[in-house]
Amino acid sequence: MNITLTDVNKSNYEDVCDLSVAENQYEYVAENMWSLVESKFNTSYQTRAICLDGKPVGFFMWVPETKQRISIWRFMVDQNYQNKGIGRNALLLAIDEIKRTDGLEEIEICYNPNNPVAKDFYATFGFVEVGMDQEGNDVLAIIKI
Template structure:
């Protein structure tokens, strides 16, 4: 059972211990604690991904005040829980959460151009590439 819960006083420390796989740290260089601090002080939403009672990942999302769209700023599955379907089921649940909580029609996210696993996952979930720089690929999911 995959669920998202707000990061709070009871689970924040466990989230700081989540890490990308060693070979992914160039693709996801900021540690979880950075994202939690940014979320706390910059008005973003931070969520812990649970598989049953175990925290397996986290996400940070926010609304862009310039265009009114929701952005997934960070999405990470801990290296110990990868290749178990948590990325796909977690992202599907996150999209559903954002849509239901905020009624948005568009969700955007970015990833490094050489992050082929992320590119494949996001494309398979309907996120289409809308922009690309040498440092980032921007993808958009439009919902009816």
């Protein structure tokens, strides 16, 4: 299984937009198309296609909140590729890439407290819950670098 992260570009953005999670996950994940639009108007937002053997099967977007903190705003794997270890491998790659940012002190991620999988999944990577986000809707978890 060859998992890579590649920039979302002219040759793969349509494939990324066509990806979707299962219906019971819709409330937890924003549409990739919306994220790509956001990234075009906020040039510091980083987008990556999660590729399996060169084919987009998932999506990431992370955002520098400050010079010391980057937040993973979007992370999804298409419903047809879930439960195969792709997300786990992709998140390791993303964390490794993000950690190479000069001056970085922490990586954060937010997730819906009703998401039955998120807390345990992110904890295995070292994310520690520190409370709720500013809006009080999502759990905020961080990794200290």
